[in-house]
Amino acid sequence: MSTIRVERYPNAVDYVLSRISCWRDKTALICSATGLSISYPDIRQIANTVSNRLKAAGIEPGSVVGICAVNCLEYPGVLLGIWNVGAIAVLLSIHLRTRELQHQIRLAKPVAIYAPNMNEEQKEVFESFPKMKLLHWPLQELLKDERSTDRENSSKNEFNKIALLLFSSGTTGLPKMVAINHSNVVISVEKLRTLLMLDNERALGQLPFFHAYGLGVLLMALCQGTTLILMKKYIPEQFSDIFSTYKITHFHTVATFLRKLIDGSTELEKLKSLRYIFTSACAADPKLQSEVLNSLKNIKMYHMFGMTETTHVVTYQRVNLNRAGSIGRILPFMKAKVIGAQGENVGKDVIGELCLSGPTVMAGYYGNKEATEEAFTEDGWLRTGDVAKIDNEGYIYIIDRIKSLIKFHGQQISPIEIEQVITQIKGVSEAAVVGVPDERYGEVPKAYVVKEDDTVTEKDIKQIVERELAYYKWLRGGVKFVESLPKTPLLKVIKKNLIEEEHKNIS
Numbered sequence: 001m002s003t004i005r006v007e008r009y010p011n012a013v014d015y016v017l018s019r020i021s022c023w024r025d026k027t028a029l030i031c032s033a034t035g036l037s038i039s040y041p042d043i044r045q046i047a048n049t050v051s052n053r054l055k056a057a058g059i060e061p062g063s064v065v066g067i068c069a070v071n072c073l074e075y076p077g078v079l080l081g082i083w084n085v086g087a088i089a090v091l092l093s094i095h096l097r098t099r100e101l102q103h104q105i106r107l108a109k110p111v112a113i114y115a116p117n118m119n120e121e122q123k124e125v126f127e128s129f130p131k132m133k134l135l136h137w138p139l140q141e142l143l144k145d146e147r148s149t150d151r152e153n154s155s156k157n158e159f160n161k162i163a164l165l166l167f168s169s170g171t172t173g174l175p176k177m178v179a180i181n182h183s184n185v186v187i188s189v190e191k192l193r194t195l196l197m198l199d200n201e202r203a204l205g206q207l208p209f210f211h212a213y214g215l216g217v218l219l220m221a222l223c224q225g226t227t228l229i230l231m232k233k234y235i236p237e238q239f240s241d242i243f244s245t246y247k248i249t250h251f252h253t254v255a256t257f258l259r260k261l262i263d264g265s266t267e268l269e270k271l272k273s274l275r276y277i278f279t280s281a282c283a284a285d286p287k288l289q290s291e292v293l294n295s296l297k298n299i300k301m302y303h304m305f306g307m308t309e310t311t312h313v314v315t316y317q318r319v320n321l322n323r324a325g326s327i328g329r330i331l332p333f334m335k336a337k338v339i340g341a342q343g344e345n346v347g348k349d350v351i352g353e354l355c356l357s358g359p360t361v362m363a364g365y366y367g368n369k370e371a372t373e374e375a376f377t378e379d380g381w382l383r384t385g386d387v388a389k390i391d392n393e394g395y396i397y398i399i400d401r402i403k404s405l406i407k408f409h410g411q412q413i414s415p416i417e418i419e420q421v422i423t424q425i426k427g428v429s430e431a432a433v434v435g436v437p438d439e440r441y442g443e444v445p446k447a448y449v450v451k452e453d454d455t456v457t458e459k460d461i462k463q464i465v466e467r468e469l470a471y472y473k474w475l476r477g478g479v480k481f482v483e484s485l486p487k488t489p490l491l492k493v494i495k496k497n498l499i500e501e502e503h504k505n506i507s
Helices: 012-023 040-056 075-084 098-108 120-127 182-196 212-224 236-246 255-262 286-295 369-375 415-422 458-468 495-506
Strands: 027-031 037-039 064-067 088-091 112-114 133-135 162-168 176-181 202-205 227-230 250-254 276-280 300-306 313-318 326-330 335-339 352-357 382-390 396-401 406-408 411-413 428-438 442-451 479-481
Touching (some): 012 075, 012 182, 012 212, 037 040, 064 075, 075 088, 098 176, 120 133, 162 182, 176 182, 182 212, 182 313, 202 212, 202 236, 250 255, 255 276, 286 300, 300 326, 406 428, 406 442, 415 428, 415 442, 458 479
Parallel strands (some): 064 088, 064 112, 088 162, 202 227, 202 250, 442 479
Antiparallel strands (some): 027 037, 300 313, 313 326, 352 382, 382 396, 406 411, 428 442
8 A cells, every 4th residue: 555645735636636647648537438538637627627617606615516427537627626626526426316316405505516418307406406506518628728727726625624525325314415524535545546556557437436436446546547447337238348448457346246247248258358356335245256256267356345434445355265255354544343232342253333443434424413423433433334243363244234224236225215205105104115135236125015005006106216216226126015014112113024024035
């Protein structure tokens, strides 16, 4: 890992601009769909142009500015331009439907949103907030030679002020905004870039940049001089050709995506340039890892663990099938411990809740003091909500999750959000949503529904959920109608019973 003193950089934009200046005229990003590319100086130019235009639009330091875009060539320059005027960037998923987008905008309160490829539904939502400026500039327009103002526009943000707002489901309720400081970004990228990227190599930018993992991959590639090949959308017929055309050596993905490498949809002979596979964002299947390693003989595979609340990954290990199920050891700049039910530290190989501490842990949940307090122990450690153990050699094993979150292909889903949609449907009395195992996606949501009458059908419920929520929240696990839901004496639904029932059905 790098040993550069990060304290010399007052903020993330100064750090990134300083790093990209090392790579001169080298190609930084290539769009696999169009073949267009931009260089490192182009990114600096886009950042300058965006900075000037945001200042002209009246954007002030401390304001929140959103980005809602697919992985595109201008994305990093727009992000740097937002930081360059001292603003906070909120990154919005392109998959959100009306109610989700409205909720996130109300939480973040952005004064402007950059949305170059919005659909009609998104446009209608954005325009329903009349005080919010809607920005969309063509790439060639952003590359115009405007006045160079790197240092003049460079934000005066202190190291510990907020740089990013990313959405996470937290432990309960609707998605919360994770506040990531400039220090979190700088330290995370600087500590990880030499571990997860190599200069003069090529990596695939498959993960969405609005996701913490995808954003980390983007920033690490820029700062390490790794050319990133952007993939806006997974298309099976084109996926293999991207590897052979661009000679990709590094592939960062979610662990469940590994199945696509061996299910017959990928032409493995076209992946000859691939040398490293890195996975995170959800649990890894040791059997699947083994099958991939057997199919791709010359690669090294690494599995990691991280959360939106830790900026990026915090554990790391080369896949070792003798330690099946381990997420690796905690990285040197972080600390990990396991606590018992009363908050006490427990010994090696004793199961409890995994807690983390270190310089990449979030500042808190933006505008939500109560949720922030719940997320940390009394002595300031982040509670992950994962049941885990640490063995005598420091390897961490996640056993289960305290949280009720569902992890679909790396995306976190709050069951309560889906339940709120279902219970508003005419003819539905109650609903409980749980995650059920899925070979393709890791977990998918399944709804247990108590009907008021026989007017509502499974098809009705699925259609309404698909209309109201992003695709990864759809009820791929199905809908089961039940007479009643299992409850505690205090009438709290016992989801553990429903999950156990699912496991019995599978076995």
